Amino acid sequence: xxxxxxxxxxxxxxxxxxxxxxxxxxxxxxxxxxxxxxxxxxxxxxxxxxxxxxxxxxxxxxxxxxxxxxxxxxxxxxxxxxxxxxxxxxxxxxxxxxxxxxxxxxxxxxxxxxxxxxxxxxxxxxxxxxxxxxxxxxxxxxxxxxxxxxxxxxxxxxxxxxxxxxxxxxxxxxxxxxxxxxxxxxxxxxxxxxxxxxxxxxxxxxxxxxxxxxxxxxxxxxxxxxxxxxxxxxxxxxxxxxxxxxxxxxxxxxxxxxxxxxxxxxxxxxxxxxxxxxxxxxxxxxxxxxxxxxxxxxxxxxxxxxxxxxxxxxxxxxxxxxxxxxxxxxxxxxxxxxxxxxxxxxxxxxxxxxxxxxxxxxxxxxxxxxxxxxxxxxxxxxxxxxxxxxxxxxxxxxxxxxxxxxxxxxxxxxxxxxxxxxxxxxxxxxxxxxxxxxxxxxxxxxxxxxxxxxxxxxx
Numbered sequence: 312x313x314x315x316x317x318x319x320x321x322x323x324x325x326x327x328x329x330x331x332x333x334x335x336x337x338x339x340x341x342x343x344x345x346x347x348x349x350x351x352x353x354x355x356x357x358x359x360x361x362x363x364x365x366x367x368x369x370x371x372x373x374x375x376x377x378x379x380x381x382x383x384x385x386x387x388x389x390x391x392x393x394x395x396x397x398x399x400x401x402x403x404x405x406x407x408x409x410x411x412x413x414x415x416x417x418x419x420x421x422x423x424x425x426x427x428x429x430x431x432x433x434x435x436x437x438x439x440x441x442x443x444x445x446x447x448x449x450x451x452x453x454x455x456x457x458x459x460x461x462x463x464x465x466x467x468x469x470x471x472x473x474x475x476x477x478x479x480x481x482x483x484x485x486x487x488x489x490x491x492x493x494x495x496x497x498x499x500x501x502x503x504x505x506x507x508x509x510x511x512x513x514x515x516x517x518x519x520x521x522x523x524x525x526x527x528x529x530x531x532x533x534x535x536x537x538x539x540x541x542x543x544x545x546x547x548x549x550x551x552x553x554x555x556x557x558x559x560x561x562x563x564x565x566x567x568x569x570x571x572x573x574x575x576x577x578x579x580x581x582x583x584x585x586x587x588x589x590x591x592x593x594x595x596x597x598x599x600x601x602x603x604x605x606x607x608x609x610x611x612x613x614x615x616x617x618x619x620x621x622x623x624x625x626x627x628x629x630x631x632x633x634x635x636x637x638x639x640x641x642x643x644x645x646x647x648x649x650x651x652x653x654x655x656x657x658x659x660x661x662x663x664x665x666x667x668x669x670x671x672x673x674x675x676x677x678x679x680x681x682x683x684x685x686x687x688x689x690x691x692x693x694x695x696x697x698x699x700x701x702x703x704x705x706x707x708x709x710x711x712x713x714x715x716x717x718x719x720x721x722x723x724x725x726x727x728x729x730x731x732x733x734x735x736x737x738x739x740x741x742x743x744x745x746x747x748x749x750x751x752x753x754x755x756x757x758x759x760x761x762x763x764x765x766x767x768x769x770x
Contacts, residue, residue, distance in 0.1 A: 327432040334438045335403075337649055340446050341627070345640035347395070348626065352568060354447040361385040362393065365470035371532050374581045375571075376620035377543040378529065379486035380449035396448070401446040405455045410435045412458035413708040418514070419465040420678050421734055422716045425723070430715030434708055438649055439621035439655035443704060447485040450704050456484035457491070458708060464501035465678045471517040474502070482525030489543055490705065494688050495522065500677055517527055537580050547585040548574050551592050552697035554604065559614035559697040559759030562634035563624050608694050615698040616690075617752060619657045622701045624650050632766040654757075660707070660714045661756055662749040667713030669745030670720070674734040717745075 342348050350358055353376065360372045360381035365388060372380050381564050384398055391397035410431040417427040434440055443450045459480045467473035502515040526542065533541035551574075552567050578584040596604050620634060627646045629635030639646070675683070686706050693702055720735035760766075 327436060330436045331441075334436055334652070337645065337652075338442050338623075339624070340394050340447060341639050341641040341645055341649060342399075344645070345642070348445075348640070349638045350447060351626065351636060351638055357381050357384060357447045357449070361388060365393070371529060374537070374541075374543055375545045375548070375575075377449075377486050377489055379483060380447070380452060381656075383449075383452055383487075384447065395643060398447060399445050402451045405451050406441060406444040407435070409455050409458055409708065411436055412455070412462045413712065415710045415717065416458065416461050416465060416678075416708075420682070421673050421676075422712060423719065423733060426712070426716040426719040426734070428715070430708070430711045431721050432658055433656070433711040433714055436623060437653070437660060439623050439653045439657055440704070440707060442623040443701070448701065450701060453484055453487040453490070453551060454705055454708070456480045456487060457705060460484065460498065461678075461681070464498060464681070464746075468501050468504075468677075469511055469514060471514050474511075474514040475517040475521040478521030478523075479525050481518075482522040483585065485522075485526055486529060489545070490547060490689070490692075492542075492546075493692075494685065497681065497684050497688070500681055500684075503677060532601065537582065539582065541581065544581050544585065546696070547588045547592070549696040551588045551595075553608070553612070554592055554595055555745055556615075556697060558634075558765075559611050559763050560618060560620055560634045560765065561615050562631070562636060563765065564764075570733075577698070611655075611754050612694055612698050613690075614762070616693055617755040618700045618704050618759055619654050619756040620700060620760075621653055621657065622699070624653055625700070630766050633760055634765070657756060659754055660710050661716045661752040663714035664710040664712075665749035665752055666742065666745035667715070667717035667735065669748055670717060670735045670737055670741040671713065672741075673734040 356373070356376060357380050360376070360378075361384035362366075363372060364370055364381060364385040370382060372381065387398050387401055388394070413434055414427040414431040417430050418424060422430070457480075460477045463473045463477040463480070477498070481491065481498060485491055485495065498518065499515055502511040502518070503509065504511060529542045530540035533539055548571070552570060555566065558564065574584055574588060577587040598609075625634055626636050626638045627641060627650060628637045628639065628643070629646075631637070641649070673679075686709060689702070691707055716735050720733060720737060723733075
C-alpha cells in the first residue's frame, strides 16, 4: 500500500512538473516568439518610472501609483541591466515562492498535505496565473508579500521577530498596491488568543511598528508635498471609472486611461482632484438613484472580476470588439492552446473552489477568519471601483486552496482512502450547495460577452 501511494505521488509530481514546464514554455514562446509583447497600460508607466529612477529621478514619481514596483524594477535593472527578461525571471521566482507560501498557509489552516500540494499545483499550472510573472504590473510582487504576511502570522503569531517581519511585509505590500489600505488593521486578529492574556500585545506592537517604519518615508513625502500623510491615492478616480463602466468585460471601450489626463488636470493636489471627482460621483448617484446604481454595479462588476478572459487572453490576438488587445504576436495555434488551457483551469479552479467552500466542515479559527475577511473585503471594494479581471489574482491562491481541498478529498474517496476527520464533508446537501455556487461562478466567468452582445454583427 505504501509503495502504491509513493508511486502515485511520484507520477502526480511528474505530471505537475511537466505541466508547469509546458505552461512556462508556451508563455515564453508567446511573449518572445514573434517579437516581444508591447507593454500596455500601467506597465509602461512602471517601466518609465523605473528608468527615471535609474537616471536620478524622484523615487516617488506619482500620486496615482505606489512606488515599490518602480523601485523594484529599478533595482533589478541596476543589477542585471535594463532588460525586461531580468524582471520576468525574478518575478517567476516570486511566483514559485507564492505557491510555496500557499502550500504552507493551507497546511496551517488544516487543509492537509495532499490538499496543500494540489492547491500549489493548481496555482502554478494555470497559465492565467503564471503569465503575471511576465508583466510589469506589481501583482506578483504584491501577492508574494501578502502571502508572506499570512504565512508568518499563521505559523508564528507569538513571535515578535515573525510579527515584525509580517508588519514590514504588510508595509511593503501597501507600497506595491494600495489594496490593503483599509484592511491591514484586521491582521491584528492574528494576535488574539483563547488563553490569558487574551491579546499578544508585544507581538502586535512589533507588527505595527515595523509597518510604520517601512511606510514612514512615503507618508512623510506625502505630508511634505501635499499636507497629508499618503502613499498614493487613486481611490476616487477608480470609483468614478467603476461607476461609469458599461460592459461586463474589461478592455471594451475602456475609459481608464482616457479619463486619467482629465483627472490629473482637475486640480493641483491629490485632495483637489479627489474633491472634484467625489462631487462628480455623488452627482452621478443622485441623478441615477442609489438603488439603480447598486443594481447596475451588481449586474456588471463581478462578471468583470471573475471573467475567464484573463489578462493573458485579453492580450492574445482576437477581436477588439470583444476586449482583445492583440499585443502578443502569437500564431493562431499558440493563442488557441493558451486560451483553452486558461479557460479549462479557470473553470476548474472556480468550480472546485465552490465545492470546497460548500463542503468545508472545519470550524473557522483565526486564520480562516482572516482569509474570509480578506476575500470579503476585496469583493465589497470591487463592487464599486473600476474592475479588471486581474483584480482576482490576489484572491486566486485561496480559491486554489479550497479547490485543492475538494479535489484531494474527492480523490481520497474515489480510492477508498477518505479521511473521516478531514476538512471536507462530501454530503449530498453540501454538494448541492457547491453545485449551485459553482454554476454561479462559471456563469460570471463565461456569460458576460454573450449578455453584452459583444461583436454582434461584426464577426
